[in-house]
Amino acid sequence: MEIVIEDLRKYYGAVRALDGVSLHVPGGMFGLLGPNGAGKTTLMRILVTLLAPTSGRVTVGGIDVMREPARVREILGYIPQEFGFYRSLTAYEMLDYIGTMKRIPPRARKRQVEAVLEEVNLTADAKRRIGTYSGGMKQRLGIAQALLGDPALLVVDEPTAGLDPEERIRFRNLLVRISGRRTVLLSTHIVADVEASCTGLAVLRQGRIAFAGTPEELVERARGRVWQLEVEPGEWEAVAARVQVVSSRTVGGRLQLRVVADENPLGRGVPVEPGLEDGYLAVSGTTLREGMLTHV
Amino acid sequence: MSSLLARALIAWRLELRLLVRHWAYPLLLAAWSAFVIYVFRDQAVISPEAALNRDLGHFSIGISSLAALLLGAAGAGRSQRTRFASLEESYPTGAEVLLGRWLAGVVALLPTQVAAVAIAGRAGPASSLWRGLPTFVLEATITVAFCTAVGWLLVSWLGPRRWVYPLLAGGWLGCLGLPVFLGRRNLGIPGAELLDFMRSDTGSYEELWGRLFEGALPVWFNLFYAGLAALGVALVVARVAARRRRRAPLVPAALALAALVVAAASATAYVQQVRAWEARAVDRGKPRPLPGPGDLATAAVETIDAWEIAVDLTDPASPRFDARFTLRNAGSEPITAATLTLHRDLAITMSSLPYARDGDVLTLTLSEPLAPGATRDLRLAYAGPIWAFIAGFDQTPYPVTFTAADGVRLAHSGGWYPVPGRMLAPPDWSEPTHPPAAFHLAVTVPEGWGVFSNLPATGDTTFASERATWVVLFASPRLRTEQVGASTIVAPEALLPRARALVPDYEALLADLARYFPGPAPKGLTFAVLDTLPGTAAYTPPAGDQPLVIMSGTTPRDLKKYPLNRRYVMGDALAADLWGLAGGAPELPFLFHVVQESLWARHVAGGDPERFRREVTDALGGGQADPAVVALAKIEARRGEDGVRQVIARMIAEQQTLRGLAPAELAAWIEEAGGAR
Numbered sequence: 001m002e003i004v005i006e007d008l009r010k011y012y013g014a015v016r017a018l019d020g021v022s023l024h025v026p027g028g029m030f031g032l033l034g035p036n037g038a039g040k041t042t043l044m045r046i047l048v049t050l051l052a053p054t055s056g057r058v059t060v061g062g063i064d065v066m067r068e069p070a071r072v073r074e075i076l077g078y079i080p081q082e083f084g085f086y087r088s089l090t091a092y093e094m095l096d097y098i099g100t101m102k103r104i105p106p107r108a109r110k111r112q113v114e115a116v117l118e119e120v121n122l123t124a125d126a127k128r129r130i131g132t133y134s135g136g137m138k139q140r141l142g143i144a145q146a147l148l149g150d151p152a153l154l155v156v157d158e159p160t161a162g163l164d165p166e167e168r169i170r171f172r173n174l175l176v177r178i179s180g181r182r183t184v185l186l187s188t189h190i191v192a193d194v195e196a197s198c199t200g201l202a203v204l205r206q207g208r209i210a211f212a213g214t215p216e217e218l219v220e221r222a223r224g225r226v227w228q229l230e231v232e233p234g235e236w237e238a239v240a241a242r243v244q245v246v247s248s249r250t251v252g253g254r255l256q257l258r259v260v261a262d263e264n265p266l267g268r269g270v271p272v273e274p275g276l277e278d279g280y281l282a283v284s285g286t287t288l289r290e291g292m293l294t295h296v
Numbered sequence: 297m298s299s300l301l302a303r304a305l306i307a308w309r310l311e312l313r314l315l316v317r318h319w320a321y322p323l324l325l326a327a328w329s330a331f332v333i334y335v336f337r338d339q340a341v342i343s344p345e346a347a348l349n350r351d352l353g354h355f356s357i358g359i360s361s362l363a364a365l366l367l368g369a370a371g372a373g374r375s376q377r378t379r380f381a382s383l384e385e386s387y388p389t390g391a392e393v394l395l396g397r398w399l400a401g402v403v404a405l406l407p408t409q410v411a412a413v414a415i416a417g418r419a420g421p422a423s424s425l426w427r428g429l430p431t432f433v434l435e436a437t438i439t440v441a442f443c444t445a446v447g448w449l450l451v452s453w454l455g456p457r458r459w460v461y462p463l464l465a466g467g468w469l470g471c472l473g474l475p476v477f478l479g480r481r482n483l484g485i486p487g488a489e490l491l492d493f494m495r496s497d498t499g500s501y502e503e504l505w506g507r508l509f510e511g512a513l514p515v516w517f518n519l520f521y522a523g524l525a526a527l528g529v530a531l532v533v534a535r536v537a538a539r540r541r542r543r544a545p546l547v548p549a550a551l552a553l554a555a556l557v558v559a560a561a562s563a564t565a566y567v568q569q570v571r572a573w574e575a576r577a578v579d580r581g582k583p584r585p586l587p588g589p590g591d592l593a594t595a596a597v598e599t600i601d602a603w604e605i606a607v608d609l610t611d612p613a614s615p616r617f618d619a620r621f622t623l624r625n626a627g628s629e630p631i632t633a634a635t636l637t638l639h640r641d642l643a644i645t646m647s648s649l650p651y652a653r654d655g656d657v658l659t660l661t662l663s664e665p666l667a668p669g670a671t672r673d674l675r676l677a678y679a680g681p682i683w684a685f686i687a688g689f690d691q692t693p694y695p696v697t698f699t700a701a702d703g704v705r706l707a708h709s710g711g712w713y714p715v716p717g718r719m720l721a722p723p724d725w726s727e728p729t730h731p732p733a734a735f736h737l738a739v740t741v742p743e744g745w746g747v748f749s750n751l752p753a754t755g756d757t758t759f760a761s762e763r764a765t766w767v768v769l770f771a772s773p774r775l776r777t778e779q780v781g782a783s784t785i786v787a788p789e790a791l792l793p794r795a796r797a798l799v800p801d802y803e804a805l806l807a808d809l810a811r812y813f814p815g816p817a818p819k820g821l822t823f824a825v826l827d828t829l830p831g832t833a834a835y836t837p838p839a840g841d842q843p844l845v846i847m848s849g850t851t852p853r854d855l856k857k858y859p860l861n862r863r864y865v866m867g868d869a870l871a872a873d874l875w876g877l878a879g880g881a882p883e884l885p886f887l888f889h890v891v892q893e894s895l896w897a898r899h900v901a902g903g904d905p906e907r908f909r910r911e912v913t914d915a916l917g918g919g920q921a922d923p924a925v926v927a928l929a930k931i932e933a934r935r936g937e938d939g940v941r942q943v944i945a946r947m948i949a950e951q952q953t954l955r956g957l958a959p960a961e962l963a964a965w966i967e968e969a970g971g972a973r
């Protein structure tokens with residue numbers, strides 16, 4: 001299922017959440033990478049018909065999202081960044097209800113609900129009230145509801161944000177497993193989330209597309225621009241002001257840095273093989289502080 | 297389509313479940329029921345139907361409207377509160393889910409009415425409960441649906457904010473004052489009480505006439521709120537649809553418009569009826585010159601010796617009358633024209649003499665002069681609806697005489713039969729209407745209707761008396777007549793058991809009091825439990841040889857707890873009739889008062905002199921007893937009941953000479969007559 005976005009804009013007063021985004025998602029598992037506030041959620045909410053754009057056009061499998069939102073909802077599975085369920089229901093009851101809302105015929109419903117529960121490994125807990133679930137379980141239930149009705153398009157907004165590292169890895173694997181023939185659009189600000197799984201990705205920065213292509217192409221963006229060097233703690237300020245620092249650690253009282261820069265920094269950097277994160281930093285221009293925060 | 301219905305149904309079911317299984321729900325039900333039970337724990341209830349259609353039912357609906365507002369708001373905000381909304385909105389659903397959930401709110405609230413139904417059910421026969429239940433449930437549903445819709449609308453506009461609840465509760469509390477501010481008494485805006493969505497205006501249900509006095513008002517009221525409820529829901533749907541379909545929500549907008557039209561049209565019709573009703577009341581309520589007590593017998597030279605009237609109520613809204621009557625010249629000069637009174641609304645279809653009308657005054661031109669003392673048989677046929685109003689409590693027009701499809705009430709002053717002279721009495725006139733005369737009444741009613749007249753019955757729908765001074769005719773599909781031993785009871789079906797239960801008390805009291813009056817003791821009585829009393833003669837003097845007692849349906853059930861009511865509807869009613877049957881004139885109330893006062897005190901005291909003393913002093917207040925009453929008591933102490941009977945017999949025989957005696961003089965006369973001096 002192909003997604004075509006043309007010159008999409010969404011303004012909140014003076015805030016330009018999306019500022020002329022054009023993007024072609026051919027299918028498969030596609031990552032939408034960008035720092036907080038880049039406009040990922042806004043883009044996805046427009047895609048899943050929850051939000052009307054200021055201008056621009058989006059089609060999903062040829063269906064115009066603005067003109068025929070009802071048809072888009074029929075082929076859609078959506079996991080928002082933030083969501084909840086009726087806490088007094090069990091997972092089974094909740095999914096059964098959602099199955100009806102998704103127009104699954106009564107006979108197929110029971111089977112499908114059981115299948116998606118199995119898929120997200122919640123079969124054992126299906127008869128428990130959702131109010132007693134952990135964050136990871138709720139997240140998995142979120143996937144389960146999205147899978148109901150076997151949607152051709154899955155839109156997943158920052159699914160790993162609230163998870164601990166172990167849950168996060170399990171979650172990534174789950175996403176990969178369920179992607180199958182579907183188009184999966186996954187937004188995240190964590191490079192590792194898309195690294196292993198995505199066949200294509202785009203980097204969103206301040207409401208604009210900073211990069212669109214394959215992960216390999218993104219890595220290439222950083223080739224010849226990634227350096228390793230050691231500096232005195234006193235030199236830090238000067239270096240950070242001029243180049244993008246990917247990571248840093250202390251070795252014997254000195255700082256060992258990995259930086260992205262067009263020229264060899266201070267003339268004493270050693271060129272190293274680039275990774276996806278370096279590519280992301282190279283196109284998004286994110287500073288160290290965010291870089292460190294996002295590094296797992 | 298079927299899957300649309302299925303989604304609506306599943307949404308309805310889930311919402312209902314979420315509401316009902318919430319911890320607050322049983323609390324809410326318990327609190328609401330407890331409140332209703334507390335308020336009505338020992339309030340008198342006329343009948344189950346009356347209870348549901350009046351205070352109890354309306355109170356119960358009124359307070360559940362608050363629950364409906366809050367529950368509506370809670371239901372509307374749930375998805376956003378639980379953050380399920382962003383999921384829910386991505387599903388391929390439409391307005392059906394909203395509708396299902398809103399309806400679930402309505403259904404979840406209906407159990408708040410169970411307590412009211414239970415209390416009502418204990419007040420009388422099940423048939424009355426079944427008759428009242430559908431209207432009650434419908435009205436409760438409409439109010440609850442309207443309030444739930446308001447709650448939904450508010451939350452869908454303002455979002456699921458916590459302060460919405462206090463806002464709603466505060467608004468509701470504010471509305472408690474609505475009937476006071478909007479009632480006709482206050483602002484004087486016709487139809488303003490239409491805004492009383494809590495139905496705290498109790499309406500005017502009467503056991504005999506149902507909600508007849510309200511006319512089509514309840515229908516318009518209900519349609520108005522059904523329209524507003526639909527409007528509220530349509531607006532919510534339109535809002536959601538506009539956002540979700542990215543199109544002008546044409547269908548919901550059209551529905552909203554239709555609902556608005558229904559509400560507006562109903563409101564207009566409501567106000568129009570109120571206006572029409574008031575105009576009628578103003579027209580009929582104009583003050584008229586009142587005849588003084590006793591004037592009636594001497595007012596006119598024309599007298600009617602006998603009436604024979606056939607009333608055809610086949611179309612109760614427009615009865616047909618065929619009156620034959622014997623006119624006598626009671627004056628000393630020959631007359632060439634007879635002045636009679638007949639209600640102006642009645643259209644004369646046939647007359648044996650040429651006539652002229654001026655308002656209620658009917659002048660018949662005699663073809664040849666009628667000599668003093670001579671009689672002439674006349675015939676008059678007339679037809680049409682007649683209505684006469686008095687200003688009721690809170691100034692709402694209250695019909696005393698009316699002819700409607702659901703019932704006919706012809707009060708004795710209603711001018712529904714030709715009365716001699718200019719008998720321009722107000723509708724609630726309480727004196728007799730004419731000198732005693734023969735009166736034969738034959739009534740034709742629709743299948744299943746019952747008929748009541750103050751004249752003795754000679755058949756199911758025929759009545760006759762040789763000395764009628766006033767005549768009423770009530771007909772209603774609810775009216776029933778039953779023979780209990782020597783007595784006859786007449787009451788709306790639901791009140792028959794109560795009437796039946798009181799007959800032994802009445803008969804015992806009758807036997808007790810009758811000993812003091814000359815002549816044979818009457819066997820049994822005619823006991824009618826009807827609606828409120830305006831439009832009958834005071835103390836309902838009998839036209840046969842049995843006492844006639846008419847009790848209002850609103851009289852407290854347990855008379856033992858209400859000694860004043862008991863005295864009025866039992867002691868005074870029977871004593872007045874015994875006085876009248878013995879020949880006592882009703883226009884000499886002070887004489888009768890002495891007898892009545894003394895006999896009742898005696899009855900209540902049951903031989904205890906201290907109690908007797910207290911009764912007679914309490915009656916006047918200020919520690920003073922009427923000396924005439926004391927004098928009569930002295931006679932009994934000295935000469936027993938025979939002595940009292942003799943005094944009363946003399947009192948009646950000489951009543952005209954006793955006119956105008958002061959209490960002390962009357963006391964002296966009694967002591968003299970009883971041989972105590």
Ligand SMILES: Nc1ncnc2c1ncn2[C@@H]1O[C@H](COP(=O)(O)OP(=O)(O)O)[C@@H](O)[C@H]1O
Pocket residue numbers: 012015016017034035036037038039040041042043
């Ligand atoms: N409802 C809104 N009103 C005003 N500004 C908003 C609203 N939603 C998002 N924004 C702004 O739009 C920008 C993009 O937000 P968002 O799409 O949530 O970014 P991301 O998901 O990439 O973190 C941010 O600057 C955010 O503050």
Ligand SMILES: [Mg+2]
Pocket residue numbers: 037040041042081158
């Ligand atoms: Mg976001």
